[in-house]
Amino acid sequence: MKAVYKRELSACFRSATGYLFGAIYLFFSAMYFNSVLAGGQSSEFPQIYAGMLNLVLLMLPLLTMRLFSEERKYKTDQILFTSPVGITPLVMGKFLSALTVYFGCTLLTLVYAVVFCFFASPSWPLVIGNIFGATLFGAAFISVGMFISSMTESQFVAAMGSFSIATIFVILDVIPLVTDNALVVALVNNISFVGRYTPFTKGILDFSSITFFVSIAASFIFLTVRVLEKRRWS
């Protein structure tokens, strides 16, 4: 697991991917920070994270698209699957490497909190809670992207696949605004990634939200393992 983790992480920064992801993340989060700073209210700080959610959904395919599709294309999966390492550790190594890059970016937002100190006193538990929530949010979607990457050998198809799903999630949140049907609204609120994140912005560590993100991540990691396992038998 460690070998794959290290290899993925270094590959991410050997190519432009890691830097590109970091740059886009910092650019947009800085814009949100600018508006927070203008408000000067501590309670507005989570807006940085909440505002970034939809963008993060659309950006994460950048990190996940090549995870397995590239291995398959270059036939390097042959060394992975013939090495004395089980499929689950291989998948975990890849998953954690993408999560690390994303987590690194969210940690960079601490810089904003420090800057914020000069103008107002940020609520540190709120900041930490949001970084925690944003990481869970990312972990869930990274596992979805990784799953899609494991099904194709084309990075482009993998990216478009995850991108489409991300778009669906973004659009999903518009539905409650245009309908009064209580059932639909409840359903959307329950499966919406962004909706599930809302408690974190209020400083609440909502157990059901945490469970939601963790189980999504676990399910798709499991499905990725199954897809890779199944390929040996087909």
Add this chain to the structure above:
Amino acid sequence: MMYDFKNKDGVAMIKVRHLTKKYGSITALDDVSFSVKKGEIVGFLGPNGAGKSTAMNIITGYLSSTSGSVSIDGYDILDEPTEAKKRLGYLPEIPPLYPDMTVDEYLDFVYELKGVKQKKEAHFNEICELARITAVRGRLIRNLSKGYRQRVGIAQALVGNPPVLILDEPTVGLDPKQIVEMRTLIQKLGQQHTVILSSHILSEVQAVCGRIIVLNNGRLIADSTAEHLSDRLGDGSTLILRAVGEEKEIQAALQSVRSVKRFSRTDTAGKTKTYSLTLTPSESARSELFFAFSARKIPIVEMKSAEYSLEDIFISLVNQKDKK
């Protein structure tokens, strides 16, 4: 069955039993069984699409078989994959290289992936020396030539010094000089490792392997030493005879010799005709032929016993099986 993998000549490092692989309705491997003893160099021979790569992918655990089993050093590849895979070094048809890494970084990755315990520096120096890639260790794999990539692939298989090496077409894409080097390397490796290599080039298998397994259409059609394969074909003795003369006269001469069972013309160059003769085993056949031809004043230009190349063996084996 407990000591099944041991036999009197030594321990079977690789044991393949009734291996069948189906891709939907296509049968890629059909009930293939064989075992390889410690220290043997075995060649998989067969045309493209014969099932060589599929067999290797199953032996190394990359694919699973539809039925049948594979064990490495007594460990089943499905039941105890970690133990079995620890004993394997695999060079697939396309070397599994990451173009964005340098050779050293790549070997480092493989070293960690395989969980090798040996001292890294000395081990790397040794395998790089063996694979002759010491000069390119700091270079990006992306920038290496095909020949070097193939050798990095070999080095990768050697990391951890596994007792069993599976090499899928190790000389593909190499120039003639590199092919000779690769053969020497494989022979050298054969002293310490059990090796299976595949090729569709017969002379290559002949040059390196003590034992040859011939695959065609997913079936094992022969499994023996190169010499045995020729023996199998040399049922009666066969002569190649070249003589200068009219076809009718030559045929009359041939028909007059009792020990000639069959003959057929294989080549004509002007008045020189080449015949392939099948003889009943007889000490005097050659002298009878000589006198029969000299009586008719037909000069014999050449008379030699036919030597089969592996090409002939292969074609004949495939035809034999197809007739059945």
